Amino acid sequence: MQKIAILGAGTMGHGIAHVSALAGYDVGLFDIAEAAVERGLSMVQANMKKGVDRGKLDADAMEAALPRISGGTDLAAICEGADLVIEAVPERLELKQKLFLEVQGMTDGILGTNTSSLSIANIAAPLDDPGRVIGLHFFNPVHIMKLLEIIVYEGTREDVLSSCQAFGERIGKSCITVKDFPGFATSRLGVCLGMEAIRMVEQGVASPEDIDTAMVLGYRHPIGPLKLTDLVGLDVRMHIGEYLAVELDNPAFKPPALMREMVEAGKLGKKVGQGFYSWD
DSSP: OOEEEOOOOOOHHHHHHHHHHHOOOOOEEEEHHHHHHHHHHHHHHHHHHHHHHHSSHHHHHHHGGGEEEEEEEOOEEEEEEEEEEEEEEOOOOHHHHHHHHHHTTTSSSEEEEEOOOOOHHHHTSSSSSGEEEEEEEEOSSSTOEEEOOOOOOOOOOHHHHHHHHHHHTTTTTTEEEEEEEEETHHHHHHHHHHHHHHHHHHTTTSHHHHHHHHHHHHHHOOSSSEEEEEEHHHHHHHHHHHHHHHHTTOOGGSSOOHHHHHHHHHHOOOGGSSSSOOOO
């Protein structure tokens, strides 16, 4: 692989661009609005500079990586010659299918989806060559989190899997491979824990801070389930929970009333400054 195309310049998209450019790939970053592209490119630069300032990233590495990233709103131009296309758009099956249907004739490369819960088989189903579709589930913030969850369905080709495993290693991720099952490994466990933590807040069992402290100090989790929900976005997790509750026929994933009330009130977490925590 030499060129990576990333579709969606939001939180996950610009993070994937960040790590791909540092690993030496040429990166194209697409979004439907020029302002979104510019924000994504600015965030990559800001995060790299923060890494340099903290001594986590060499300044020369940053100077070499930034020119490798280009952005734009021309989907065909971004995808042209791409060996790997990664979509990082909202969690809606129809949107992901529509995007890959547009892209499939623009490149012969692998089509990776950053979905955290949707069926890879369903995303791939409408395509002429569904065997080149694979799940590449990154974690936020991408430039810090070490895990890459690779999801394969029964139609994913072996060469596609091996190429993506090599890509994951090159960008510095520890890769796990899981089968295409609702929630995969990470979302199925993480969302279930998060929903129960919200129910505990709803029932007045303890404060969000104390519930998170219990999991961090008692179970050695690096971050509590409520703070993680704020980072992911309450709206995003709510939709995932609704999907898993139906697909797994398990009420443990059903979003609590408190979560629905917070989403309706616009308290979506860190991205808006208010969720279970207040974010500066």
